[in-house]
């Protein structure tokens with residue numbers, strides 16, 4: 001199956017979940033996250049607002065606020081096409097809709113933090129495999145934004161967030177794809193590695 005077909009199938013399955021199934025899964029996602037040191041010891045954590053049926057990290061965002069940690073959201077860079085920046089997300093952060101209709105912190109009014117200063121980035125995804133390969137929506141936004149992790153010492157940890165059914169046996173890895181170190185689903189949280197995946 002090619003990437004386009006796989007994206008279509010999994011996105012459709014994701015969208016078919018009922019609101020109550022989404023709620024339960026989102027709360028389970030938080031439970032799995034809170035069992036991980038990568039989450040517990042991170043002070044600055046980037047997440048996302050659920051779109052297109054993605055597993056919903058809103059409970060995790062609330063949890064970060066409660067613990068006095070800082071939450072960040074990805075925002076489309078207004079000039080650098082295809083790149084994201086991370087802006088602080090608090091209860092009173094001014095929001096706007098981007099060109100995809102996704103709500104994001106207002107770039108002009110928000111506090112931007114370079115990705116290398118985040119301790120943990122939680123990425124949405126369409127599919128993942130046990131080696132840490134990630135299939136996104138196809139824009140390459142996260143890959144472009146995180147390309148610096150190839151050659152820079154200080155790196156945020158990258159955790160994919162997904163429903164357990166989004167796991168596939170093996171994804172084709174492209175040269176530009178940035179691998180995940182951790183996967184967190186509604187069922188489990190586990191480290192991923194290209195060395196131990198098969």
Ligand SMILES: Nc1ncnc2c1ncn2[C@@H]1O[C@H](COP(=O)(O)OP(=O)(O)OP(=O)(O)O)[C@@H](O)[C@H]1O
Nearest residue numbers: 134135136137138139140141142143144147176177
């Ligand atoms: N570091 C990069 N520099 C330039 N182009 C890139 C880079 N990373 C990815 N791209 C481009 O983005 C396109 C989409 O990449 P890919 O299919 O991996 O998207 P994705 O990982 O599914 O999407 P996303 O990361 O937005 O969730 C590719 O065709 C590739 O050319």
Ligand SMILES: [Mg+2]
Nearest residue numbers: 134136143177
């Ligand atoms: Mg990719």
